[in-house]
Amino acid sequence: MQTNLLVISALGDDRPGIIDELAGLITESGCSIEDSRMTVLGADVAMVMMVEGRWNELAKLEAGLPAAGRRLNLQINAKRTTTAVPSGNRLPYTVEVVSIDHPGIVQHLAGFFSTRGINIREMATTTYTTAHTGTPMFQVHMTVDVAASQHIARLREEFMDLCDQLNLDAIIEPAKL
Known part of the structure; x- marks a missing residue:
């Protein structure tokens, strides 16, 4: 079975609860965070996440990201990806x-x-x-x-x-x- 993956990057003003809210949106769509990085740079928070889900769950998440970006004051980008294939030894x-x-x-x-x-x-x-x-x-x-x-x-x-x-x-x- 092929894994369906979506990479999400988010950048915006840092504040308590912002990760909770974005993670909640991902969970509500039926997806799960497989890999992630988050850091505060200056007064901003930068996040990158790889999210896994069935194709329809990822589509639901993708559709909700623009509104979530406006609500959370985040610049959000998303891109479908595939599992990395090891390149040689x-x-x-x-x-x-x-x-x-x-x-x-x-x-x-x-x-x-x-x-x-x-x-x-x-x-x-x-x-x-x-x-x-x-x-x-x-x-x-x-x-x-x-x-x-x-x-x-x-x-x-x-x-x-x-x-x-x-x-x-x-x-x-x-x-x-």
Whole structure:
């Protein structure tokens, strides 16, 4: 049986209860949240959810999203999707990077992996200020999919060389699942 999936993204003013209300709409339509991410960015909340349901339940949910967006003051987008098909023999690796904040860090890291055909599956970044000096810092956490045929020692060496050039503290290691 084919799984029917819908990806929903929502962005708007943060306030208590907003996730409860959106989750309630999903439940009322007969669907269920299979995977989700939520974060507060500035004064806004950003949510991404993958919802599963029968085709008619997803259609009911899709039809109710515009009104829910207006009522909840959210910009909501939805797109049908399918279950991901594994692409070859890939292994998940975790990448952690910390440095003094400066423009271009994400672009350099993404470019490094992209030119090697390595997909970034997840990425989270944050900035913070050090307690004692007030130095602005930047932190990146990624999960990347590395082909099993990739020479990992060479990849790690090239990655660390890039990080040295950019003055980044970094690690790349097998993901702990």
